[in-house]
Amino acid sequence: MSSTSASTEGDYVYQEVNRLSVLDNEGKLTGVEVSKLFKYFTKNSNEIAEIEKSLKRSPNDEIKLMYLRELLTGQGDFPNLNSLKDVVEEIVRGLDFKMEQGFNKVRRAIEEAIYSPGTDLTGTDKGKTVMDKGTHIVFPLEWTTSSKRSGNGRFTNPPNRNADPREEEVQQYFINECKELEKSPNIKNKLIVVDKHSSLSLGTRKPDFLFISKGSHLNMLNVVAVGEIKKRGSDNFNSAQIGQAISFGEKVLQLQPRRTFVYVVLTDSIVINIYVVHRVDQNTRSNPTTQFTYQYITPASLEFSGARDADNTGWKLLVTIMESSPNILGWVEPSLKFGNNTVNLVRSIGVGRTSVVYEGKHNDALVAVKVAKKANYLPCFESEYTALNDLSSLNSLHIPKILFNSVDALVISQIGERIGNLRKKDIKDIISTLEKVHSLNYVHRDLRKYNLVRDQLGNIVIIDWGYSIKLEGNHNFAFAGALECMPDNILQSIVNDDDDIIYGPGVDLTCLVRSFYLMLHRPSLDRIPFDKEDDIKSRAQMMLNFWMGCGRSDVWDSIYNAIEILDYDQLIQQLERLF
Known part of the structure; x- marks a missing residue:
């Protein structure tokens, strides 16, 4: 390269x-960035020609x-022309810093409403x-006859009796004492206590400890009873502490199908409170609901005393639970029957707003089992069954197939894994499938990242058809689906408080495109539970x-134009260009 050429190239870059740096928008280069770039060019003068190209x-x-x-961040393999593809993809994602901040706020608000723990009451109100x-x-169980005259496991020296330790110390003391009980030859325990205060164990929730059967593995399907360890601020636990334990x-009860009640323990290692939470389903066709009722036992001292006249009520409450069979405490074998067919539940693989999804086994074949969390969501199960039954005529690899069903459960042949992003092949598979679905007048209405999974053969599968509708003359429906990827006209209808919203095939296509857009920018979105009213x-x-x-x-104008005229082939071509 001649010195004249190098000088010209350098001039252009500078x-x-x-x-x-003087553009009339917020995205312009800052003074600091200009200074750093000039230093970069000086240090890497041999790259100037490639940078100019x-x-x-x-x-x-x-x-x-x-x-x-x-160039400044050192990401990728800059500078070379191939690396421009990465830059183009970033622009396709289209979010500058300000937009990203706005999206994070929206994401948190949306997901707070999507993933409910199952009740609208705050912890204090629940308590x-x-x-x-x-x-x-x-206390309804047969009292233990066991005792412990010496050693640990008698709760005789809790750290908070005459001091104010950290709650973690109280928690650890309780767990250690329970472990001593499990090792004692005098205790005929059928259950063990598992410390879970620092990790998720019930979907997105973290109770302090769980009771599971001795010899079983930790799985939300195997939880027999649940407990919470809190420091009391007065003689009694406050409403918020009681409410949290009850939740x-x-x-x-939401995560274990067919179970109707569960025991809950609340303690500070000095006193013990026992509650029984019952699930009551009202399966009326017009208004199915799930409610919870509560029972409680008189609080008692947890310490075991060797005095002759000591009743040791609190200690016996705890040990009685540990010595009880799981079924006595409400636990139900994790299996479902459909006529002569039995499906065994293996593990939970997903928790959504309306259902819990399990990996199951039927005749040694893996299946997906979807169970309603509450009776309130039974209409969604009826809609999903009707839609998938009608769509089975398409014989598509990308639509689930129902093997068995009941009023609150669906057994589906495909079992899939969540995706982080889409592959190029997925674009054609999804859009071609939607074209066939739309030809039968069905609209999914909830097409988002979490409702796309990949089966064991690598096929993309569209799941969760509970909000789907069939357009038969009437295209006006109440809103349902995921706000984050809805078309502008539907979002505007919600803002305007329109009672009925007009749906059509374009809704699914827009939701797909916007979900893809969000996946490119945020490969994974954490689910956040909520305990407040949905605005x-x-x-x-x-x-x-x-x-x-x-x-x-x-590029995006062309994509949205293809959606507007329902040109499925053109939409496939436009989206495939982004890969």
Whole structure:
């Protein structure tokens, strides 16, 4: 390369950097970035020619800015022309820092409403409900005859008796004492206590400890009873502490099908409270609901005393539970019967708003088993069964096939894994499948990342058809589905408080495109439980504002145009160009 050529190339690169620092928008290069780039060029003068080629081939300023910033971060294999593909993909994702902040707020708000623990009450209100409306009962189990005259396991020296230790110390003391009970030859325990205060064990929840059968493995299907360890601020546990413990019991009843009650232990290693949470399903066709009722036992001292007249009530309560058979405590074998067919549940593989999904086995074949969390969601199961039964005529690899069903359970042939992103082949598979689905007048309405899984053969499968509708004359329905990927017109209808929303095939295509857009930017989104009222109107406005600032370019205009005219082939071509 001649010195004249090098000088010209260097001038162009420096001129472009200076120009990009005075753009009339927030994305322009900052003074600090300009200074760092000049230092980079000085240190890597042999790369100037390649940098100029890349800048000249960049179609717009956004890509040039992204490219130059990648130089500073050292990501990828810059500078070379192939690396421009990575930059283009970043632009396709289309989120600058300000948009990303807005999206994070929307994401948190949306997911708070999607993944409910199953009750609208706060912990404090739930605790008050238990004490105000719950039923006081005499301990219903046959009392233990075991005793422990010496050694640990008698709860005689809790760290909080005459001091104010950290709650973690109280928790560890309780767990250690339970372990001593398990080792004692005087205790005929059938259950063991598992410390879970620092890890998730009930979906997205973290109770302090669980009771499971001795010799079994830890799995939410094997939880027999649940417990919480809290420091009391007065003579009694407060409403929030009671409510939190009770919520874990409710969660167990949601995660274990056919189970109707569960024991809950609340303790501070000095006193012990026992509650029994019952699940009551009202399966009326017009308004199916699930409610919980509560029973409680008089609190008692947990310490075992060797005095002749000591009744040791609290200690006996705990040991009686540990010595009880799981079925006495409400646990039900994790299997479902459909006529003469039995499906054994192996493990939970997913928890959504309406259901828990399990890996199951039927005649040694793996299946997916979907069970309603509450009776309130039975209409979704009826809709899903009807839709999948009708769509079975398509004989598609990308639509689940129902093997068995009941009013609150579906057994599906395909078992799949969650995806982080889509493959190029998936685009055609999904859109071609949707075209066939739409030809039968069905609309999925909830097409998002979490409702796309990959089966054992690598095929993409569209799941969760509970919100699907069939367009038979009437296209107006109440809102259902995932706000984060809905079309603008539906978001606007929600903001306007429209009672009925107009749905059509374009809804599924827009949801797919926007889900793909979000997957490119955020390969995984953490699910966040919530305990508060869902403000769908304000969240719809947030989402509407978000999409107004994203995905606006010639490429995305072509994609949305293909959706508007329902040109499925053109949409496939446009999206495949992004790979």
